[in-house]
Amino acid sequence: MQYHLNGFIPGDPxxxxxxxxxxxxxxxxxxVDVLIAGCGPAGLCLAAQxxxxxxxxxxxxxxxLGPMEKGQADGIxxxxxxxxxxxxxxxxxxxxxxxxxxxxFWTPDxxxxxxxxxxxxVQDVEDGLSExxxxxxxxxxxxxxxxxxxxNAPRRLEPDYGLKVVDLSLDPEAEKHPVTVTLERTDAAxxxxxxxxxxxxxxxxxxxxxxxRRAIGGSxxxxxxxxxxxxxxxxxxxxxxxxxxxxIIQSDQDGSILVLPRExxxxxRLYVELDKLHETERVADRGLEAEDIISRANxxxxxxxxxxxxxVWWSIxxxxxxxxxxxxxxxxxxxxxxxxRVFTAGDACHTHSPKAGQGMNVSMGDTxxxxxxxxxxxxxxxxxxxxxxxxxxxxxxxxxxxDYDHQxxxxxxxxxxxxxxxxxxxxxxxxxxxxTAGLTVKYQPSDLIxxxxxxxxxxxFEIGTRFHSAPVVRLADARPMHLGHVVEAGIRWTIFAFAPxxxxxxxxxxxxxxxxxxxxxxxxxxxxxxxxxLIDVRAVFQQGFRDLEHSMMHPxxxxxxxxxxxxxxxxxxxxxxKSGHDIFDMRGVDRNQGGVVxxxxxxxxxxxxxxxxxxxxxxxxxxxFR
Numbered sequence: 113m114q115y116h117l118n119g120f121i122p123g124d125p126x127x128x129x130x131x132x133x134x135x136x137x138x139x140x141x142x143x144v145d146v147l148i149a150g151c152g153p154a155g156l157c158l159a160a161q162x163x164x165x166x167x168x169x170x171x172x173x174x175x176x177l178g179p180m181e182k183g184q185a186d187g188i189x190x191x192x193x194x195x196x197x198x199x200x201x202x203x204x205x206x207x208x209x210x211x212x213x214x215x216x217f218w219t220p221d222x223x224x225x226x227x228x229x230x231x232x233x234v235q236d237v238e239d240g241l242s243e244x245x246x247x248x249x250x251x252x253x254x255x256x257x258x259x260x261x262x263x264n265a266p267r268r269l270e271p272d273y274g275l276k277v278v279d280l281s282l283d284p285e286a287e288k289h290p291v292t293v294t295l296e297r298t299d300a301a302x303x304x305x306x307x308x309x310x311x312x313x314x315x316x317x318x319x320x321x322x323x324x325r326r327a328i329g330g331s332x333x334x335x336x337x338x339x340x341x342x343x344x345x346x347x348x349x350x351x352x353x354x355x356x357x358x359x360i361i362q363s364d365q366d367g368s369i370l371v372l373p374r375e376x377x378x379x380x381r382l383y384v385e386l387d388k389l390h391e392t393e394r395v396a397d398r399g400l401e402a403e404d405i406i407s408r409a410n411x412x413x414x415x416x417x418x419x420x421x422x423x424v425w426w427s428i429x430x431x432x433x434x435x436x437x438x439x440x441x442x443x444x445x446x447x448x449x450x451x452x453r454v455f456t457a458g459d460a461c462h463t464h465s466p467k468a469g470q471g472m473n474v475s476m477g478d479t480x481x482x483x484x485x486x487x488x489x490x491x492x493x494x495x496x497x498x499x500x501x502x503x504x505x506x507x508x509x510x511x512x513x514x515d516y517d518h519q520x521x522x523x524x525x526x527x528x529x530x531x532x533x534x535x536x537x538x539x540x541x542x543x544x545x546x547x548t549a550g551l552t553v554k555y556q557p558s559d560l561i562x563x564x565x566x567x568x569x570x571x572x573f574e575i576g577t578r579f580h581s582a583p584v585v586r587l588a589d590a591r592p593m594h595l596g597h598v599v600e601a602g603i604r605w606t607i608f609a610f611a612p613x614x615x616x617x618x619x620x621x622x623x624x625x626x627x628x629x630x631x632x633x634x635x636x637x638x639x640x641x642x643x644x645x646l647i648d649v650r651a652v653f654q655q656g657f658r659d660l661e662h663s664m665m666h667p668x669x670x671x672x673x674x675x676x677x678x679x680x681x682x683x684x685x686x687x688x689x690k691s692g693h694d695i696f697d698m699r700g701v702d703r704n705q706g707g708v709v710x711x712x713x714x715x716x717x718x719x720x721x722x723x724x725x726x727x728x729x730x731x732x733x734x735x736x737f738r
Contacts, residue, residue, distance in 0.1 A: 113200070114682065117674040126200065127264040128164070140272075140307045141171060143289045145490055147311040148172040149277040149324050151179070153251065154458030154475040155317035156258035160199060161483035161601055163265035168490050170269055171309065175276035175298045179259065180252040182345065183425035185472035186374065186381060188254070190237060191550025191578060192473045193244035195480055198601040198715060201257045202244065209247035210375045212236045216354045217538045219528040220364040227415045228361055232538045236358060241549055243581055243594050249375050251472060274299040278306070280314060280327045282441060284450055288312060291453055313486060314454045317479065320434075322460035328441040330456060332463060334434030334514065340386040340395045341431060341465070342405035345424040347378055352416040355380055360537055362528040363412040370524065379424065384409050386428065395430040402426045431465045433518045435510055439503035451496040452503070455482060462510040464517040473550050474513050478506050480601075484713035487603045493636075493646065494737050498560075505555045516547050551578065555716060559735055562710075562719030569707030570610065570720050572699030579711045583693040584652060588662045588681035592688060595695065596715070598650060603713050605733065607649045609723065610696070612706035617723040618651060621708070622668040624726040625649060631726075632733035642673045647733065650683055654696055654703060657686040 115125045146162055148155045151174035162170040188196075188205065196202040215236045221229040237246050262269040279294040289310035297305040316324025320332065348355075352371075359371035367385030374381055384405050387398060405428070406420050438444075439461055440452035458475030482502045488494035523540045546552050554576040555561045561576045572580060581596025599606050607625075611618040625631045636646050651669050653660060662670070662684060669683045687694045696703055708729060710719040721729055 114680075117678060118676070124264075126260075128266055140295070140309060141169070143310040143312075144169045144171045145312045146170045146486060147277075147291075147293055147309060147314045148317060149314065149322075150174060150317035150319060150458075150460075151176070151255065151271050151273075152317055152319070152458060152475065153185070153254060153258075153472045154479045155315070156255055156262070157476040158315060158317070158457070158479035158483050158486075159269055159271075160258045160261040160265070161480075161487065163262045163267040163269040164602060165487055165491065166266035168267070168487065170267065171272060171311075172269070173272045173275040173277065173295060175274070177274050177299055179271075179273075180255055182250060182252060183427065185251040186248045186372065187470070187472065188247050188249055189470070189473045189548060189550040190242035190244045190246055191553075192476055193247065194242060194578065194581070194596070194715060195476065195601075196257075197244070197597055198599055199257075199261060200600075201261075204257065205247060205249060205254075206245065208253060208375055209249035210373050211245045211247050212358050212373075213245075215358045215360065215541060217535055217541075218354075218359060218361040219535050220362070224415075225364040228363060228413065230354065231535060233357075234538065234542055237549055238545055241546065241551060243583075243596075246549065248372055248381075253375075254472070274302075275307075277314075277316070277318060277323050277327075279323065280454065282328075282453055312453070312490070315479070315482065316454070316456040316460045317458050317475070319459045320463045322456060324454065325436060325456045325460045328438070328454050328456075330436045330438045332434035332436055334432060334463075336430060336432040338389040338391060338393070339431050340389055340398060340400065340428060342384045342386050342400065342402075342408070342426065342428045343381065344384070344402065344405050344409075344426040345374065345379060345381050346420050347422040347424065348380060349419045349421060350413075350416060352413055352418065360524065360541070361412060362524075362526075362535070362537065363414075364528070366408060366411040368524055369409060369412050382409055384412070389430065395428055398428075400428045404428075431521055432463055433465070433514050433521075434463045435514050436461045439507055440499070442500070442503075447500050452499045455499075455502060457482065457506075461506075462513060464514055465521045470513055470517065470548065470550075474509065477509065477550070477553065480714050481506055483601070484603050488737070491603070492738065493603065498736070501558060501560055504558065505560075508556070509553050512547075512552065516544060520544065553577065560712065560718060561716075562721075562732060564720075566707065566720050566722055566725075569702045569705060569722060570699060570709050572701070573709045573717050573720060575717050575720055577717060578715050579709070579717050580699065582695040582698045583688040583691060584685040584695055585657045585688050585690075586682060587653075587657050587660055587665075587684040587686055590657050592691070595650075595652065595685060598648070598682075599711060599713070599715050601713070604644070604646060604648050605713060605718070605736075606711040607647060607729075608709040608711065609649060609651045610701045610706045610709070611651060611653045612702075612704055612723070613654065615653075617706060619666055621723050621726065622649075622666040626666075626668040628726070630730055632730045635730070635734050636737050643671045644673070644680070646737070650685065652685045652687070652695060654687055654694075656689040660684075660686060 217232040361369040370383040372381040441454035457478035
């Protein structure tokens with residue numbers, strides 16, 4: 113990370129609070145730029161992005177009276193870990209979490225069908241998909257890390273607990289704060305008291321029973337599997353040999369279990385198949401308790417025994433697969449006449465089973481997509497028309513989630529196949545590996561995603577998908593690192609310029625970006641802003657770091673910044689020839705021509721272009737921004 117640019121900064125460099133932004137205190141503001149409903153992973157992911165911009169006023173409300181401590185989601189796929197890297201807490205998560213390295217599969221023993229036996233095992237995430245692991249960690253700890261960012265950010269944002277959104281109304285003619293939000297107190301002393309806040313934008317991250325979604329006329333459409341499942345976090349003693357492995361267990365007569373080891377070395381979570389429900393029956397009608405989960409788990413695990421010592425958290429739920437018919441408040445057919453003011457994200461948009469481990473991940477993906485767009489509009493960088501792209505891009509991602517989870521739930525709950533050496537659940541698990549890793553989201557060509565005309569210049573950086581990082585060595589200090597880790601959460605776009613064998617095309621691109629009035633940097637840079645305030649250019653060379661001199665780089669790749677005109681030494685990288693992980697080979701970058709890979713703030717590849725197409729690059733970027 114970089115700091116000390118405008119003077120020595122003592123203490124924790126993650127603490128970026130600015131003295132000129134006062135704490136709001138407990139008073140409810142009359143108006144805010146953004147009001148977020150819900151302190152789940154979607155809401156906090158958005159709040160953590162907005163809090164970094166002191167000029168944006170944000171309020172996040174939560175009906176609960178304090179932060180979460182336990183329960184709910186735990187799976188963090190590799191794509192979310194890549195996103196955590198952009199926020200700066202991926203290493204902390206890796207240290208605390210349990211890494212899921214293998215998944216084992218258990219089916220009835222043919223000789224003793226009432227007992228289970230291990231029938232297979234696979235590597236959980238295939239090699240080469242990401243530099244990040246698949247991990248499990250209490251959702252509350254993920255919340256804590258977002259909350260730390262919010263508290264230490266320039267805006268010093270804290271949630272307003274004990275408040276829920278009960279309704280909102282929109283005045284399409286109002287320009288600045290057109291949404292009037294009605295809030296209701298939930299604490300015992302003031303329960304039922306109501307307040308109003310005027311907001312520029314509202315984002316409903318308030319769950320499957322979302323009042324924000326209801327207020328804009330949205331509804332969840334889909335079906336239910338009419339199957340009760342129990343989930344339990346516990347401390348237990350057992351002779352089941354794979355209790356510290358992710359395990360999928362199918363019994364002969366008693367249903368299925370998903371075993372998930374948890375962080376800390378001792379905690380374990382079980383998802384246990386319980387009773388089939390009638391079409392008109394709700395899971396609450398059965399009166400199921402924690403003891404029912406434990407009893408069923410022991411029947412499924414035979415011949416092994418589970419002795420539960422402490423139940424940390426448990427819940428019983430019914431599987432459903434539902435998707436909202438709208439992600440924002442703009443009526444169908446009116447996108448050309450008005451721009452969105454109210455959005456929904458996370459469970460307010462899509463509900464599904466937890467067995468594929470995608471709920472928290474896709475929810476954070478929603479607001480990671482929305483965050484940079486809201487910031488770009490609120491800081492005057494982009495037209496509000498940009499906000500239409502949120503629904504356009506995330507609706508497809510949510511539909512893919514519902515479709516996959518629908519199939520996966522039925523496979524896990526299906527009776528095991530008799531006489532099969534490789535059970536269907538194992539085959540489907542392997543087939544869906546890239547999806548469950550979070551790596552199949554691909555945004556379609558639009559104003560934000562270019563066509564595939566020049567994809568061949570960098571085949572491994574697929575346009576529309578997330579930027580697939582690879583090892584490099586930073587030239588100035590010979591530090592081995594991952595190239596994708598230079599992308600930070602915010603609004604800054606990154607131009608990765610891969611140099612061909614001859615450096616002249618890269619030099620001409622640098623000349624254009626630095627000096628030409630048609631350069632996107634010249635057109636979009638604001639006032640005394642640093643040259644990389646909105647567009648960050650990084651060069652990658654094929655040579656080893658000992659074969660180049662940083663002082664001989666183009667001046668544009670050694671920019672001066674800040675009030676002292678200090679040189680930024682972190683713009684140039686080399687292939688990691690020492691380790692043999694050559695990024696040009698790994699990602700199929702054309703060695704003769706090189707190329708430009710343009711990456712959005714949410715880490716998705718927006719375009720691949722030749723180094724010489726200066727004006728096409730400029731036209732694309734100026735088409736996104738004002």
